[in-house]
Amino acid sequence: MSNLKLIIKREFNAKVRNKSFIIMTFLSPLLMVGMGFLIFFLSKVNNDKIKTIAYVDGSAYFTKEDFKDVGGIQYKDLTALGAEEAEKITEKDGYYGLLVIPETKDIDKLAKNIEFHSDDTPSVNILENIEDVIEKNLRTRKLEEFGINKEELSQANIRADIKLSNYSGEKTSKIIGLIKTVIGMGAGYLIMMFIIVYGASVMRSVIEEKTSRIIEVIISSVRPFHLMLGKIVGNAFAGLLQFAIWGVLIAIFGFVFTLVLGVDSSELATQTPQMQMGAEQLEAMKEMQSQGKIEQVVIEFFQLPLLKIGIMFILYFLGGYLLYSSIYAAIGAAVDNETDTQQFMLPVMIPLMLAVYVGFASVISDPDGPIAVAFSYIPLTSPIVMLMRIPFGVSWGELVISLVLLLLTFLGIVWFAAKIYRVGILMYGKKPTYKDLWKWLKY
Amino acid sequence: MDNLLVAENIIKNYGDYRALNDVSLAVPKGSVFGLLGPNGAGKTSLIRIINQITLPDQGTVYLDNEKLEPKHIQDIGYLPEERGLYKSMKVGEQALYLAQLKGLSKKEAKARLEYWFDKFDISDWWGKKVQELSKGMAQKVQFIVTVMHRPKLLIFDEPFSGFDPVNANLIKDEILQLRDEGATIIFSTHRMESVEELCDHIALIHKSNKILDGKLIDVKKQFRTNTFEVGIHAVDTNSVRRELEDKFKISDANFNSIYDNLKLNIQIPKGTSPNELLQFLTSRAEISHFVEMIPSVNDIFIQSVENN
Numbered sequence: 001m002s003n004l005k006l007i008i009k010r011e012f013n014a015k016v017r018n019k020s021f022i023i024m025t026f027l028s029p030l031l032m033v034g035m036g037f038l039i040f041f042l043s044k045v046n047n048d049k050i051k052t053i054a055y056v057d058g059s060a061y062f063t064k065e066d067f068k069d070v071g072g073i074q075y076k077d078l079t080a081l082g083a084e085e086a087e088k089i090t091e092k093d094g095y096y097g098l099l100v101i102p103e104t105k106d107i108d109k110l111a112k113n114i115e116f117h118s119d120d121t122p123s124v125n126i127l128e129n130i131e132d133v134i135e136k137n138l139r140t141r142k143l144e145e146f147g148i149n150k151e152e153l154s155q156a157n158i159r160a161d162i163k164l165s166n167y168s169g170e171k172t173s174k175i176i177g178l179i180k181t182v183i184g185m186g187a188g189y190l191i192m193m194f195i196i197v198y199g200a201s202v203m204r205s206v207i208e209e210k211t212s213r214i215i216e217v218i219i220s221s222v223r224p225f226h227l228m229l230g231k232i233v234g235n236a237f238a239g240l241l242q243f244a245i246w247g248v249l250i251a252i253f254g255f256v257f258t259l260v261l262g263v264d265s266s267e268l269a270t271q272t273p274q275m276q277m278g279a280e281q282l283e284a285m286k287e288m289q290s291q292g293k294i295e296q297v298v299i300e301f302f303q304l305p306l307l308k309i310g311i312m313f314i315l316y317f318l319g320g321y322l323l324y325s326s327i328y329a330a331i332g333a334a335v336d337n338e339t340d341t342q343q344f345m346l347p348v349m350i351p352l353m354l355a356v357y358v359g360f361a362s363v364i365s366d367p368d369g370p371i372a373v374a375f376s377y378i379p380l381t382s383p384i385v386m387l388m389r390i391p392f393g394v395s396w397g398e399l400v401i402s403l404v405l406l407l408l409t410f411l412g413i414v415w416f417a418a419k420i421y422r423v424g425i426l427m428y429g430k431k432p433t434y435k436d437l438w439k440w441l442k443y
Numbered sequence: 444m445d446n447l448l449v450a451e452n453i454i455k456n457y458g459d460y461r462a463l464n465d466v467s468l469a470v471p472k473g474s475v476f477g478l479l480g481p482n483g484a485g486k487t488s489l490i491r492i493i494n495q496i497t498l499p500d501q502g503t504v505y506l507d508n509e510k511l512e513p514k515h516i517q518d519i520g521y522l523p524e525e526r527g528l529y530k531s532m533k534v535g536e537q538a539l540y541l542a543q544l545k546g547l548s549k550k551e552a553k554a555r556l557e558y559w560f561d562k563f564d565i566s567d568w569w570g571k572k573v574q575e576l577s578k579g580m581a582q583k584v585q586f587i588v589t590v591m592h593r594p595k596l597l598i599f600d601e602p603f604s605g606f607d608p609v610n611a612n613l614i615k616d617e618i619l620q621l622r623d624e625g626a627t628i629i630f631s632t633h634r635m636e637s638v639e640e641l642c643d644h645i646a647l648i649h650k651s652n653k654i655l656d657g658k659l660i661d662v663k664k665q666f667r668t669n670t671f672e673v674g675i676h677a678v679d680t681n682s683v684r685r686e687l688e689d690k691f692k693i694s695d696a697n698f699n700s701i702y703d704n705l706k707l708n709i710q711i712p713k714g715t716s717p718n719e720l721l722q723f724l725t726s727r728a729e730i731s732h733f734v735e736m737i738p739s740v741n742d743i744f745i746q747s748v749e750n751n
Contacts, residue, residue: 006543014532213527217585220494220521221544223513426496428525439458 003222004230011234015201016241025242029249051096051126054078056086058103059110066137073129087117097122099130107138107145180304180391181364187313188359188388192352195320195383198239199328199348202231203341206332206425215425224422228333229414232325236318243314309390312399319406320383323413324348330417333424334432334440355381359388367392377402379409416441447472447627448493448596453502455488462488463499464651470596470629470644475622477642477659478631479740481748484648486631487524490598493629494521507595517546522589524600524631528573528581535569538588545592552591559587563613578605586614590621597621598629603637615641635741647744649751659740666738666746670710671717672696674703674732675724683727690723702731 015021054076055067067075076095078086083100090098097118104110114134116122143153206228209215218227331344355375362371367389376386376394382402386394423440424432432440448470455463463485470476480486491497493504495511504511506518529537535556542552560566563583573581582605590597599618603611618641622628630642638645646656655662673696677683684705687693692710700706705728711720717735724730738746 003544006540010540014529018531208529212530213523213525214529216496216523216525217521217527217541217588218544219496220519220523221516221541224496426491442458 004226007222007227007230008234008237011205011231012237014205015235015238021238021242025245026249029246029253033253050074052076052093053097053099053126053130054086054090054095055099055101056081056083057101058083059101059105061110061141062101062133062137066133070129073126090117096120096126101134107142111135111138176304183304183309184363184367184388184391185360187309187390188384189356191313191317191320191383191387192356194239194317195324195352196349198235198321199325202235202325203328203332204338205231205235206329206421207335207338207341210333210336210425210428219425224425225418228326228329228418228421232322232329235325236321239317239321240314243317304391305393309387312390313387315403316383316387316406319379319403319410323379323383323406323410324352326410326414326417330420330424330437333421334427334437335424336428336431340431351380352384355384359385363388363392373398377405379406382406445472446470447507448629449505450489450493451503451505453489453492453499453504455485455492455497455499461651463492465502466648466651466653467502468646468653468656470627472627473622473625474644475618475628475630475642477638477645477740478629478648479633479638479645479744480648485651486648487600489648490521490523490600490629490631493596493598494519517592518595520545520589520592520594520597522585522597522599522602524604526582526585528585530574531572533569534571534573534576534584537573538584538591541588542591545594547592555591556587559591563587579607579610582606583610586617590617590626594626596627596629598631600631601633602630603632603634635739635744638740645740647747649748652751654751655743655747662743663738666743668710668736668738669713669715669717670708670736671720672698672706672732672734672736673709673720673724673730674698674700674706675728675730676703677705677728680705686727687723691720698732700732706732708736 050072052074055062055078057077057079060079064075064077067077069075078089078098081089087098089095097116097120100115100117102110102113102115104113111134116127116130140150140153144150148156209218327348331341331348334344335341358371358375358381362369362375363385366372372385372389375381376389376398383406386399386402390399419441420437430436446469448468450466450468453463453466453468454461466485466489468489478486478489488497492499493511495513495516506515509515532540538556539549539552542556543549547555557566560569565580565583568576568580568584573584576584586602589599597618602614602618606614615637618628618630630638632638643659644657645659645662647654657665675683684693684707687707687709691712694708696706696708698706709720711717721730721733724733
């Protein structure tokens, strides 16, 4: 037992004192924040460039009122010059494109015969904007033809706003669904990354012992199983330390950020999800802001089972990590160097990738659907899929069953892994096949 | 004499391959025991079983009259042929770690390490990383961590590889001193001259079977061929030679001398006393050289392996 403690301590120290660990721990949050700012900045720069679009309106249906300058697009009326002359001007002055509206009064025909000339293929945004303008105008005209005037029309424009609440009567907003998705996906993805990073680190450490040939010296003093276990546990502690440091860093950053910029924290909380939203949600958001619902979102965010998410994140990280890292350890023991690991890596990666894709595909659309539930029980995928489901509400009963299954599978896998490990660490030279591994199980 | 280590009827299979076939061994207390055999004979398998790295399929190992158990790990020091250290770990820290794994307390380990580092004059390596050391330097550290916990049984597998002659001598002297202090040593090597120098007992394993063992002297007696290297000065060398040829098996010998004019290897029939040969020779020539050809371990090794 005391040997196990010694091994855990050594593995933990070896991992934590490693330069890459220190760099990863302190630099990656900075990198993440930096990346966020960079993306924000770049999209800003891109948007700041205003594209000028000239138009020639043969139909005389459109006015400057229709072609309003909107974010990034400026319209220029060149109707007076005629289509041919206008095209020369657009090319000469380096306008983004020329919109040609034909000379016809037939609305249906007109709608199908508008052309846009440009050197570049216009972005979806620009096309949508132009189409929007034209459709709106033509629709109004058509409606007027039917005898409906503008006022009647705007009165007919009814918007439904469904108020969400749970059975206990607490109000929820639509935004919170999005926040839940972001948190769930983020946590699931993070777990996958951690399993891969720390699993591979266990594997590398096993390979290092083989290539440096210290392995036989060590296992003449300790049992191979203890060495493997110590390695896995030591690395797990390093992972937990990394989480803890990140937690503290995030808290410090958040605090400094609010102090320096004078932003109050409620605004901060809503800023992050905003970046991930499409235009529609942004609009809904703005609307809510105007109606003073922003506080509601913040309150709801803090009403999410954050503690439950935190605890489960740690538990599922440990469970998933233990499971996968014992497989990684066995792989490391079976090979002589890292390049030989490729053939065994695929079966490890498949369930992890599957979990993430299943999570993204099915949890978002239906967190309590049969597929999402099934995958949150299967031990190889449950750490990722269950974590994605938790923000949407998962009962403790389900969690316990899933965790117990995970633990049992870990015990089973570690038994197999230990057998392969025990034989593999003393094997040099030949690149093992699956058949060899099977044979080792019976030694 | 008491045996420190006794292995009885050890059988070990790897799949269909039998690595050890009913091998028994007795290592006397305080001896230097040479465990010999060609590559792949099963020596390492046997050593691993003694170290409890693997378990035998059948058979029992006793250490100091007790059945081998996990607690005996502390009583054994093992220097494997495939050896190494953590490259990015510091020498002192690493030695402490390995000593603690062998059951020493940190304080005790530190004191003993200081003694050994002092003895080998390598104290200034303490804070260096292993990857900064040369191979020979790392081997010294490796030797220290093997013997530091003062085990009853020391197993050295090719201990001199990687050492220059000066350091090899240093290690050899250390091994002998450890024996004098009461340790028993199992010594596995392919360098027969060091077996000759160090071992008092040997065992030879070939193709998973033990084909020979015993006291080195007894083994040599067993392999003696009754051949004598003889140098004589005769008046008529040709007639003496012919006479000898009729009575014994002879062949030409080669050794340094200043006086002889006939140098021969003469094999006398079993049961004949060398005195008979001597009498025969004295009556015909002047004898200046008469030595029994003692088989070297090398000869014994090659002969046994080829005969099996």
